[in-house]
Amino acid sequence: MRPRIRKTVMVIHVIASVALVGEVWGLVVLNTAAALTKDAGLAHAAYRLMPALVFAGGIPLSLIALISGITLGLTSHWGLFRHYWVAAKLVLLVAVICVGMFLFDPEGMAAATEGGAAVPATRQWGQVAALGTQIIMLMTATTLSVFKPRRRLR
Template sequence: MRPRMRRTIVVIHVIASVALVGEVWGLVVLNTAATLANDPALTHSAYRMMSPLVFAGGIPLSLIALTSGITLGLTSHWGVFRHYWVAGKLVLLLAVVGVGMFLFDPEGMAAATSGGRSVAEARQWGQVAALGAQIVMLMTATTLSVFKPRRRIRLTGSGDLE
């Protein structure tokens, strides 16, 4: 890949990744506010605001970060499965997506709070925990990007996995 194109993809990858951290942080703030609020209308509104953030931010940013990251891995000496830190970043991003798909349910929380009903506190804190896990995974991926541990993935008796 030409250097100019590579730098462009790196910029896209970094912007998408940083924006994804910001989007998840916004969800953490909204979810925590909804969990701590004593006002059912505020709680309901906070949960309703989360879906547009997820669909306008989280999903496209995750896909951009995933696509650009795999492209960079496939076209560089780092590879996708040559170094633990690159493979780790891939696994972490897939885990962030999985948590978002299977554990985070802002629409369900909004429906549960409609009409002034309150949601069980345990369920609310479970949503905060899911988002907290996403933040930790994204921060870990960022740390791996900066420190780039040099340890390579090796298959028993066959050298490097390409």
């Protein structure tokens, strides 16, 4: 890949990845506020806002980060499965996507709080934990990008 194109893909990858961290952090804040409040209307409004963030931000940003990351891995000297840190970043991003798909359910939470109904605390905090896990995985991937451990895969 030409240097100018590679740098453009790198910028797209970094912007999408950083924006994804911000989007997930916003979901953590909304979900924590919904779990801590005694106001059922506020909890319901927070849960209703979350799908907009997911569909307008989380899904496109994670796919852009995934596609640009794979492109960079396949076209750079780092390779996709040549170094542990690159492979780990790929696994972490796929795990973030899977947690979002299979464990995070803002629409279900919004439906559960419809009409002021209370949601069990374990379910509320399970949603916060899923998002917290995503934040930790994204921060780990960011740290790997900065430090780039030199160990290679066989």
